[in-house]
Amino acid sequence: MSVNYYEPPAPHNPTQPGASKPNRAAPQLPPPKKRGAWSIFFNGMGAGITWFRNALMNTLFIVVLIIFIIAVSSSAPQPLPETFALRLAPTGLLVDQRSYIDPASLLLSEDDPEENETVVSDVVEAINKAAKDKRVTMLVLEPGRMLGGGVSKMNDIGQALENFKSAGKKIIAVSDNYSQDQYYLASYADEIYLHDMGLIEITGYGRYMNYYKTALDKLGVTIHAFRSGKYKDYLEPYLRDDMSEESREHNAQWINELWASYTGKIESLRKLPPGSINDYVNNIDAHMALTTGDSAKLALEKALVDKVVSRQDMEKMLIEQAGKSEEGNWYNGVGIKSYLADIRKHPKLEKNKVAVIVASGSIVDGHQPDGSIGSESMLELLRQVKDDEQVKALVIRIDSGGGSAFASEIIRSEVIALREKKIPIYISMGTVAASGGYWIATAGDKIWAQPTTITGSIGVFGAFPTLEKSLQKIGINTDGVGTTELAGTMRLDRPLSEKASKVVQMGVDNIYQRFITLVADARQQEVKAIDEIAQGHVWTGNKAKEIGLVDELGTLNDVITAIAQEAKLSSYKVEFVQRPLSPKEEFLRSLTQGHAGTFVPKSLLENFASLNVLNNLAPALKPLSDLQRMNDPQGIYVQCLDCVAP
Template sequence: MAESSRSLIRRFFSGLWRGITWLRVALTNLLFLAILAVIAFALMPEQPRTLPDQAALHLAPSGFLVDQRTYIDPVSQLLGDSQWEETETVVRDLVTTIDAAARDPRITALVLDLSQLIGGGISKLEEVGQALATFKDSGKPILAVSDDYSQEQYYLASYADEVYLHPMGAVLLTGYGSYRNYYKSALDKLAVNFHVFRVGSYKDFVEPYTRDSMSDASREHNLQWLNQLWGIYTSRVEHLRNLPKGAVDDYISNLDTNLVAEQGDFAALAFKAGLVDHLASRLEVHQTLQEKFGPNADNTGFKAIDYRDYLAHIRRVPAAPGKRKIGLLVASGAIVDGEQPAGTIGSDSLARLLRQTRERSDLSALVLRVDSGGGSSFASEVIREELAATRRAGLPIIVSMGSVAASGGYWITAAADEVWATPTTITGSIGVFGMFPTLEKSLQKLGISTDGLGTTELAGALRLDRPLPPIAKNVLQQSVEDVYRRFLVLVAEARNTTPEAVHDIAQGRVWSGATAKDLGLIDQLGYLQDAIAAAAAKAGISDYSVELIERQLSPKEQLLKELASESAQLRIGTLSNWVPRSIRQTWGALIEPFKLLDSMNDPGYVYAQCLACPRP
């Protein structure tokens, strides 16, 4: 009897284990099949959407306007680790879409939804604005809608024929400013010794580490370009909205007083000031758009096509066989030595693209879009040399400056046939500096000392735990001065002038694109499309297509990117959706100088970088 009971128990647990094993294998197989299904779905070519016979174009840019998307590791994207990354909208995508829609009889109007736009700089806003102006000239209306309008959002809204604002919303205009944190007292308390070497009275990149306030020289040149850019902003808005001269400044200066008269009602004040045309709730806007353009298929919105779908549609049209091409290469971000992903300019990675470009026989010219405040002087020179070699190979090169092309960003443009900038581009900052921190005092406070010996005075001189000896200081200062002289010479040769004349307008001073044109630092004022047309003219062609030249993703990266794209649609939100923008911006401002320090890898510790070059 006991033996029978033990046998029964053994059979029970044996069956239970077989059941568990079967379930485990079944679940594993199901998971494997699910993964295969997701991969197949991700790799399946997307079916093109059929465009309606007539519809409005729904243009809803999100995040920051950029010239190039920041590279995010596909694995991090897939796992959802990039929660703090803001979304980005490529300016050229918007311009291409708007220009095509202006010529397309199927597109009857443009609805500009600005609720998700964060900013990106007036230069980029101007490029989109010029495209909007072309759309209006085609006779098609533009409607702008948003619950609120920030300064950046409102600039684009001012191009609209009708501007809608929520009755509880606001138009918040503040003007431009340049504020930063200064760390000298904090560094003194931490006993961090920053050794600074620079050339140029206006080269203020180092000031946050050596001062507790902005220098007079920094105030002087920053105020100049800030006033110029703000003057362009206000005059443009006042012209587009048919407002009297000075109306925008008056709106800001008397905001508190005028709000009292409106009992604190921001929306009513914006309407009274002529900044908006209609105060309407979301439901009222929804009904208005349905009345104007008709309801969509399920009656949840108005009859429209999203600009991303429309862009995908127009890009599916293949270029005519044998058509000549203009290459477009984007250099966006800090200039750093070595291999770097998109969103940072790596000397080796960009040089490789340039070498590949000049070996192609189907390109008639190259447009280099520069959006950079500079970085490593050595990396800048490596890139300039490759551009010069590409030009010598017979490929015309036109530079188009974006929001900023200063310091090292200006350095690399010296090899171009022509340099174009927008009136609001921030450029110049021709100057260099070196920084080397030592922590010997900090370590002493912790009871850590450093001792040893060397065969020369320079042995171990560049250790963070030792004081910087006088000979090393002299060497670094002379190195900075030598790089500055080289900078002056290459600019003088490129601009057909003398190093002495360049020095008079250099010394780290920052200029707007309009002033840079007057000073001879650039050739023409215009936007990316103008630079592309100039490149075609330089190459002697009139019928051409534009090809974006960028690093090709590996098959593994492409697969992970597709998977990440699919999984992103399943996520409900990220931290950036619920953390207030003001907190994110403040945190970003606090850590930005330390992020810049971390990216500094110039082999000679000499940098051509502009800190006073934000994108207002």
């Protein structure tokens, strides 16, 4: 692009030789206009805004740079002591896969949102490595901030703790109080310490839920329900005000089996007489009266704990056994996170891989973040395995109560297609692998569960809410014309016609027949035999093995060991297959590895935290929120209402 500049002609000088008289007068430039006050004001304001914008961007850049430097420096693994105690302090819920958290949210959070969950495989890896690590002298279990996660997940950790003890190393559990789940995990320890004002809170398992029929009737909401399976009770809370006899029957069966497993394991580990835990719970009032209300003394007398001590004495006892920390007046302990960072500095250079894909959460259509099972998301993970020539075996870890029938089938068929790779594919059931979770499991060469896994629930339902009565209450009516009997049938503001109801029910029945047929084919049984144990009935893993729905019982580690033997792998590495992060997510997540959250003003965080008042509305909004998450293209689901870890 060319630019032409205007140059005024040189002034004419008639005295110069050869100068000729100009033909016309030279053009005169107009004098500059005087700038007004408003012009000066707005120009100054514009310049000020530009300066402020540049200064703000530069400041933000410097802050982000500082955060990045701090994050990188703080996330670098620190040298560990020559000897130390491994400190196991799980926080939040025990999970097979951490729920997705937006990296930007992690960056702005004052607290660490990742403490809401503890990944079981990380804990198991650390304990098993520590069992063989000469630097690790003992293990201190601090379960006081663990919220639960189910007996099956605690059994996974428990197996590793047993392995640790078999190496001749001691485990001590310490806490001010123990909840039901916390005490179960603590029972694996050689010694359990309790604060002298503490409590062992064991109450038993219960399955109670809210029923919304009367509330929905008052709101004028009509739930059109369709199901196949006598025990398929997912929709009962929307259709009744109490539990049906069928639901009560099979709920009582599996919940009592889990409770028997819970009490039996503790009595075995603590060497207590059979029935001790039930006696402690059912006669707690009489026992407390004998100790004048001293719950810690009662726990000691009943041999539930080994020592009742103050905080100060507890600290002294730990220092005596594990040594004193260089950082303060506390025992010489190294946390799981720091320990894993140290042992992972030199990854295992094995070519052969046993891949593990975690399928955790509700099964829904499309792409979904970690913590949910999206049909398209799972397909991408399965194709990663298919394209990796180093993968010699695959374990699919299922922890799901089901969801969309269509999404379940999309995933199942992709697992079947993966068999072209000619590698063994085993299913490992976690706390729950029922309904749609079991639908996916049928694609595996072998199905493994734990005795306390909740599985089965082979049944199908469909649901469709309409709001015509709600609208009528406020004076809104719907009317019009259509070209067919089904035109406009599936509108929320119109009642569902009898013809449409028949169509949906036939679709549900068809999916149920398809479900029991694929189960029969996978388990090499007659369809009639599967129908008898299906009907939406929930089973424990132990019972499921008896009736042929499961091949073997064992933890995830047991499954990995078994499939490696099946694939004839003498050496291998275990790789958890995960969705690759985008460059933006990688960068933001790297910032959160340090203490970036401390840069955010506390008052700002408190203002956002005050919005938690909305949580009070959760129970009232639950019926609508549950239905909103359902996105099956046909509105047909294989999902289990009861499949929740007690």
